[in-house]
Amino acid sequence: MNSSIRVCTPMRTLGPREVRRHCRQSPEVAEILRLAVERLGLSARGCHRVLKLSGAIADLAGAEGIEPVHVREAIQYRALDRMARPLQRDPVSQHPPGIVHQR
Numbered sequence: 001m002n003s004s005i006r007v008c009t010p011m012r013t014l015g016p017r018e019v020r021r022h023c024r025q026s027p028e029v030a031e032i033l034r035l036a037v038e039r040l041g042l043s044a045r046g047c048h049r050v051l052k053l054s055g056a057i058a059d060l061a062g063a064e065g066i067e068p069v070h071v072r073e074a075i076q077y078r079a080l081d082r083m084a085r086p087l088q089r090d091p092v093s094q095h096p097p098g099i100v101h102q103r
Helices: 003-008 016-022 027-040 044-061 068-087
Strands: none
Touching: 016 044, 027 044, 027 068, 044 068
């Protein structure tokens, strides 16, 4: 990763083009992402989210670039997020009976 982009721009603000440009993938990282797409059904958007999170994890670890361990950790967080999503309730269902929620 380019260290100047990390200092000036938070990973969360990078778009797909910037992620490709600044989050270089080693062959091992690319293989981990390929397996995640295959086994977890990650979309292209999901892969970019994993790469951005991997970059943030690498930044916090003080690493020069994204390493396989950072991608694996990001995928674990993504899997936990997917597991927790069905547990979240719809805001409409949280209103007492008789009160209509307008969307």
